[in-house]
Amino acid sequence: MNAALHIVGPTFSNFVRSVMLCCEEKGIAYSAGMEIGGQPLAFKGEEHFKLNPYGKVPVLLHGDRVLFETAVICRYLDAAFDGPALQPEDPWARALVDQSAAEIALYIDKALMRDLILEFAFPRGENGSVRMDAVDAALPAARQALARAERLLGDKAFIAAGQYTLADALLIPMLDYVAGLPFGAELLPVGAPLTAYLDAMRARESSRKVLQPLG
Numbered sequence: 090m091n092a093a094l095h096i097v098g099p100t101f102s103n104f105v106r107s108v109m110l111c112c113e114e115k116g117i118a119y120s121a122g123m124e125i126g127g128q129p130l131a132f133k134g135e136e137h138f139k140l141n142p143y144g145k146v147p148v149l150l151h152g153d154r155v156l157f158e159t160a161v162i163c164r165y166l167d168a169a170f171d172g173p174a175l176q177p178e179d180p181w182a183r184a185l186v187d188q189s190a191a192e193i194a195l196y197i198d199k200a201l202m203r204d205l206i207l208e209f210a211f212p213r214g215e216n217g218s219v220r221m222d223a224v225d226a227a228l229p230a231a232r233q234a235l236a237r238a239e240r241l242l243g244d245k246a247f248i249a250a251g252q253y254t255l256a257d258a259l260l261i262p263m264l265d266y267v268a269g270l271p272f273g274a275e276l277l278p279v280g281a282p283l284t285a286y287l288d289a290m291r292a293r294e295s296s297r298k299v300l301q302p303l304g
C-alpha cells in the first residue's frame with residue numbers, strides 16, 4: 090500500500106519515538122507530530138478520542154487506516170513494509186521478542202517513564218517544581234526495572250533474537266530519557282552492560298535521527 094504514513098503524537102513521547110525508530114530502521118518514509126494534515130490535533134480532544142478511544146499516543150495513520158498501540162503498530166510496519174525485519178521468523182524466537190516487548194511497554198515503561206521521567210518532564214509540584222518526594226518514591230521501582238532490563242539484555246548486543254527488534258525500539262527511548270536525568274549517571278553507570286547497550290543503540294543512525302533532546 091503506497092500511502093502517506095503519519096505517526097500522531099508529540100515527538101518527545103517515548104512510544105512515538107519507538108514507532109519512529111522502527112520506521113527509520115526499516116527505511117520507511119513518515120511524518121510525525123501532534124497534527125494531521127498540518128492542522129493541530131488537541132491532545133485528548135474529540136478528534137483525538139476518535140483515533141484512540143483511550144486518548145493516548147501514538148496513533149498510526151496509513152492512508153485511511155488508523156491503528157493504535159505501539160507494539161501493534163510496530164508489528165504492522167514490520168509486516169507491511171520492506172526493509173530489515175524487526176522480528177525473527179521462528180515462532181518461539183518471535184514469542185520471546187513479544188514477551189520482552191510486552192514487559193518493556195507495560196512494566197518497565199510504568200516504572201521508568203510514567204512514575205519517574207514524567208515527574209521531571211511535567212513537574213507538578215509547587216510553582217512548577219519537581220516533586221522530589223514523588224521521585225524518591227519512584228526510584229526503587231525504577232532501579233528494579235533497570236535491573237530487569239539488564240537481565241533481559243544479559244551479555245547480548247540486543248534484547249532478543251540476536252538482532253535489532255521492536256523490543257529494542259521500545260526500550261531505547263526510555264533508557265535515553267533515564268540517562269538524561271540529573272542523576273542519570275548513577276542509574277546507568279559507565280561500564281554497566283545496559284549503559285554500553287544504550288551507547289551502541291544511540292550510535293545507530295535511527296537513534297541519531299529520533300532521540301533529539303527535549304527543546
Ligand SMILES: N[C@@H](CCC(=O)N[C@@H](CS)C(=O)NCC(=O)O)C(=O)O
Nearest residue numbers: 102103104144145146147158159160
Ligand atoms: N499502551 C499504549 C500506551 C501509550 C501511552 O501511554 N502513551 C503516552 C505517551 S508516551 C500517552 O498517551 N499518555 C497520555 C495518557 O496516558 O493520558 C501504547 O503502547 O501505545
